[in-house]
Amino acid sequence: MIVRACCLAACLLVGLAPAASAGTYRLDDSLTHTTPANVQMQWRPIEPGLRDSGMQAWVRVNVRIDTREWVGQRGQVYLVMERDDSSSITAEWTTEGRLLPGRIGTGQRTLVYSGTITTATLEDQFLMRLQSLADWRSDTRRLNFHFELDTQ
Amino acid sequence: MLRHGLVLSTALTAALFAFEAQAWSLSIASAPRRVFLHVGNGTIDGNNSLVNRVEVTVPVNQLGNGTPLPMNSTSTQSSSLYGDNYLTCPTPASQVMIGASYRRNNNNSPASARLSVTSPANLTNASGDSIPFSEISWTVSAAGSANPGVIPAGTFNGGTQTLATIPANTYIENCHSFRYANSALRAAGTYNGRVVYTLSAP
Amino acid sequence: MKKAFVLKSALALALATPLIASAESQLVTGTGTAAGASARLDFRIIIPGFIALRVGPGAVLTNNSTVGAVEFTVSETQVTADGTINPSSGAPVDVALLSNVGNVAFEASGADLTAGTDTIPLSRISATVASGNLAHPTFNGAPLSVAPTSGRIVNRSGTWNFTYNHQGATDPVPAGTYSTQVTYTASLP
Numbered sequence: 330m331i332v333r334a335c336c337l338a339a340c341l342l343v344g345l346a347p348a349a350s351a352g353t354y355r356l357d358d359s360l361t362h363t364t365p366a367n368v369q370m371q372w373r374p375i376e377p378g379l380r381d382s383g384m385q386a387w388v389r390v391n392v393r394i395d396t397r398e399w400v401g402q403r404g405q406v407y408l409v410m411e412r413d414d415s416s417s418i419t420a421e422w423t424t425e426g427r428l429l430p431g432r433i434g435t436g437q438r439t440l441v442y443s444g445t446i447t448t449a450t451l452e453d454q455f456l457m458r459l460q461s462l463a464d465w466r467s468d469t470r471r472l473n474f475h476f477e478l479d480t481q
Numbered sequence: 482m483l484r485h486g487l488v489l490s491t492a493l494t495a496a497l498f499a500f501e502a503q504a505w506s507l508s509i510a511s512a513p514r515r516v517f518l519h520v521g522n523g524t525i526d527g528n529n530s531l532v533n534r535v536e537v538t539v540p541v542n543q544l545g546n547g548t549p550l551p552m553n554s555t556s557t558q559s560s561s562l563y564g565d566n567y568l569t570c571p572t573p574a575s576q577v578m579i580g581a582s583y584r585r586n587n588n589n590s591p592a593s594a595r596l597s598v599t600s601p602a603n604l605t606n607a608s609g610d611s612i613p614f615s616e617i618s619w620t621v622s623a624a625g626s627a628n629p630g631v632i633p634a635g636t637f638n639g640g641t642q643t644l645a646t647i648p649a650n651t652y653i654e655n656c657h658s659f660r661y662a663n664s665a666l667r668a669a670g671t672y673n674g675r676v677v678y679t680l681s682a683p
Numbered sequence: 684m685k686k687a688f689v690l691k692s693a694l695a696l697a698l699a700t701p702l703i704a705s706a707e708s709q710l711v712t713g714t715g716t717a718a719g720a721s722a723r724l725d726f727r728i729i730i731p732g733f734i735a736l737r738v739g740p741g742a743v744l745t746n747n748s749t750v751g752a753v754e755f756t757v758s759e760t761q762v763t764a765d766g767t768i769n770p771s772s773g774a775p776v777d778v779a780l781l782s783n784v785g786n787v788a789f790e791a792s793g794a795d796l797t798a799g800t801d802t803i804p805l806s807r808i809s810a811t812v813a814s815g816n817l818a819h820p821t822f823n824g825a826p827l828s829v830a831p832t833s834g835r836i837v838n839r840s841g842t843w844n845f846t847y848n849h850q851g852a853t854d855p856v857p858a859g860t861y862s863t864q865v866t867y868t869a870s871l872p
Contacts, residue, residue: 523708
């Protein structure tokens with residue numbers, strides 16, 4: 330009886346560790362932080378012919394994703410910019426090379442890593458530029474990001 | 482049985498915590514309201530302390546004869562500061578370029594900025610003689626523009642005059658050519674005066 | 684490298700919030716937009732100084748080399764008597780003085796009238812203001828100070844008339860045509 334119970338617990342644990350099944354899983358990026366923590370948008374230079382040349386800001390994102398649960402797992406890691414109730418904003422970044430550069434808008438996601446996860450953390454530093462038109466509903470807003478993993 | 486059940490419960494709880502991993506966020510503020518103005522030589526989105534001068538020397542045989550005389554400027558600003566470097570005022574010696582922009586986030590007010598000019602009552606010389614500023618007027622132009630009169634022509638009135646309104650997130654510019662009315666014989670001397678253009682978004 | 688450059692530019696913009704008063708171009712951000720951005724423009728009008736004088740033919744602001752002439756013809760009945768002789772031609776004389784330099788020194792100088800070796804003193808000629816507001820300076824006297832009519836502007840004009848005080852009885856002169864040229868000069872005192 331005891332041996333079968335132990336096997337049942339092990340099997341349940343394996344089933345509850347999400348990496349084992351195909352799907353999309355949110356990753357622990359709670360140690361990811363930006364520099365600065367608060368950003369002031371700046372006016373972009375006026376472009377002739379455009380009604381609104383918009384605003385931009387630069388920020389460094391120190392990415393640290395806890396991937397201990399996924400070591401050995403093959404999949405794709407995406408950066409997600411969650412949608413807010415204001416106007417659209419785009420984020421475009423370059424990296425130090427561990428993750429992929431890219432571009433996303435609010436409510437979108439973009440691939441930053443594809444392959445087998447071999448380490449307990451995925452770390453990189455993004456130089457990210459935020460751009461938007463001057464059409465916000467308020468003078469401040471909060472952008473929420475997260476990383477998620479697609480497994481096959 | 483009870484001990485294994487406890488291990489199973491713990492594993493389930495650990496898995497649930499893994500799903501609630503925190504995301505990261507960023508607080509951003511919109512760019513603050515901004516007004517930019519240049520008269521003659523200027524630096525886009527910056528300060529430039531060079532003050533240009535518009536002047537005329539009246540020929541002796543035309544003193545006070547009522548024939549207006551064109552005035553020349555020390556400005557060398559022929560290309561637009563708008564970003565396209567367009568040759569808006571190809572002859573800056575007789576055209577003073579004035580450019581203005583007002584930028585704001587949608588949520589901010591007012592909807593437009595106001596461009597005005599303030600002139601003193603008179604130009605004066607070292608002997609105390611004066612010439613009314615109302616003797617100086619200007620026409621406007623802008624090469625290649627569909628709206629060369631975006632800042633209208635006019636005449637100084639010795640006070641503050643509203644010249645134009647600039648809608649949010651727009652840039653306006655044109656060229657101002659000044660002339661002296663020469664409507665009366667004036668005492669000899671060099672007469673000086675300064676006007677101040679102001680762009681405000683109260 | 685390019686990205687680093689753009690970042691620095693963004694930071695520069697973030698710091699660009701000076702409120703320097705009165706520049707030829709000015710950028711103002713934030714709450715300062717209430718006061719506004721301002722830019723100055725200087726104006727200068729140069730009015731040259733001048734003095735223009737007209738005595739007789741011509742226009743006051745036009746050079747004219749024609750010299751006017753006032754003639755007195757003494758008749759046979761007047762020649763042996765003392766009396767005032769009016770001009771037979773050339774009078775009254777149009778005059779004008781225009782300037783923008785304040786007070787003007789105005790003088791008239793000339794030699795006695797002569798006919799060969801015979802002379803008639805210039806002092807026998809008298810001038811009067813027939814019309815207008817420009818006085819006649821004393822022949823060979825101290826300059827007349829002509830005051831401005833407005834500010835430092837002198838704008839005076841009119842006509843002068845002349846008479847000849849003939850002394851045919853008390854101081855007769857030989858027959859002849861006596862003449863002289865008077866020069867009128869307007870200058871800064």
